[in-house]
Amino acid sequence: MRQTVMVCVLAVLAYLVVWWATSEDEPEAKPATQAFLTDYSKAEKGSCVKFDGPGENDLGLTVVDCQGPKAALKVGTVLADTNGKCPRGDYKVLRDTRHNAALCLLPNASEGDCFEFDTDDLQRSVVSKFDCAAPRANVQVVGLTPESCPEEAELGVPYEEMTLCLRRVR
Numbered sequence: 001m002r003q004t005v006m007v008c009v010l011a012v013l014a015y016l017v018v019w020w021a022t023s024e025d026e027p028e029a030k031p032a033t034q035a036f037l038t039d040y041s042k043a044e045k046g047s048c049v050k051f052d053g054p055g056e057n058d059l060g061l062t063v064v065d066c067q068g069p070k071a072a073l074k075v076g077t078v079l080a081d082t083n084g085k086c087p088r089g090d091y092k093v094l095r096d097t098r099h100n101a102a103l104c105l106l107p108n109a110s111e112g113d114c115f116e117f118d119t120d121d122l123q124r125s126v127v128s129k130f131d132c133a134a135p136r137a138n139v140q141v142v143g144l145t146p147e148s149c150p151e152e153a154e155l156g157v158p159y160e161e162m163t164l165c166l167r168r169v170r
Contacts, residue, residue: 040094041078041101048074048108051094061094066108072115072129074108076159089159090122106159109141114169119155132169139166 040061043049048071049061064071077086079102082095086104095102107115107127114137118125130137142153142165149156149165157164 039099039101040096040103041080041099043075043078043101043103045075045078049103049105061103069129071108072127073105075103076106077104078102079104087160090157091159092122092125092127107141107164109144109164111141111143113141115139115141119157119166122157135170138168138170140169141165142167 043061043063046066047063048066048068050064050070050072051061066074073092076089076091079086080100082097082100082102084102086093089104089106091104091106093102093104105127107113107117108129109115112132114130114132114134115127116130116136116138117127119139128136132140139155143150144162144164146162149163152167153165154168155166157166
């Protein structure tokens with residue numbers, strides 16, 4: 001009788017060990033890092049986007065992971081009217097007339113990042129993030145400040161919540 005109880009206990013323990021070991025190996029479902037955005041009114045402030053072209057009315061936006069290499073633009077503000085005005089700043093504005101919404105986009109920047117964009121006309125410029133050694137990179141972020149830029153900055157681009165401080169690299 002004692003041996004039977006011991007065998008049952010060991011069998012249950014063995015089953016639990018096997019179950020635990022195999023359940024740990026199951027991959028967890030990863031959240032989607034990209035989503036196609038056709039209705040700009042559904043965009044969220046702070047989300048990053050990419051698109052294939054510099055048009056003001058480009059409707060082919062994809063929401064991407066802000067840490068990814070293609071995440072050059074970030075949603076600064078979502079306007080509930082295509083005629084609305086972006087807050088203070090040099091935003092790239094994309095309008096969605098089908099859903100009567102507009103996005104105010106700014107560079108998704110961290111200190112040290114390099115970009116290619118026209119600093120005189122962000123609206124018409126293609127904004128691309130590059131490795132700083134890339135020949136197409138023309139500006140580098142030297143700071144993100146709530147007010148004025150440090151001395152090494154050649155350009156200060158003001159936005160609603162911060163100033164993007166840049167220096168030319170080419």
